[in-house]
């Protein structure tokens with residue numbers, strides 16, 4: 001059983017505190033990280049200590065760190081990763097500072113495009129990057145149990161799932177197996193975008209609207225996520241990854 005699954009079996013509030021305690025113990029075992037500035041600290045990809053504890057970064061600092069990592073990625077200035085030096089530290093715990101809801105597209109690697117390593121990002125993925133019950137439950141876990149202060153819904157240019165949903169809408173196209181279920185899930189975004197966009201522009205517009213709709217859906221999701229947003233413990237943003245440049249632009 002993986003670490004996440006193991007913790008999922010533990011329960012809620014009491015176990016959350018227990019988890020935090022174990023995290024502090026873990027950090028203690030490895031020594032305190034130098035607090036030179038939360039967003040400028042080494043990432044798990046490049047340090048031998050585990051990532052920072054959940055209460056170090058607030059939502060705005062988490063977003064700043066995420067976008068700074070993308071800037072390094074775009075500029076080709078990512079630090080080399082030595083997986084061997086972090087493996088043992090991460091075996092004892094995880095402290096992701098951001099959750100991602102990304103498309104499953106193989107050309108996008110969230111840890112790569114934000115210049116982060118294992119333990120930094122709690123990543124959920126599904127073609128078309130939309131919220132369903134399992135995704136929502138995973139994001140609730142990432143924020144409420146692991147304490148991540150940020151969720152980013154990450155769409156991307158030239159998304160095949162969005163393209164299929166547009167085809168389903170404009171040409172009444174159908175797709176084999178369960179692929180049709182993806183186009184059904186993405187239909188609200190396509191309908192929204194179709195009010196003002198046509199032709200080739202419709203895919204791009206639907207990609208943005210899909211991100212925005214899912215940010216809104218998460219923000220209003222009861223009881224866990226909406227409560228954390230209301231209390232200022234969690235921020236939810238939307239971004240679009242450009243396949244050509246690697247740049248993530250915020251769209252909500």
Ligand SMILES: [Zn+2]
Pocket residue numbers: 103104105127128156158159160161162
């Ligand atoms: Zn995609």
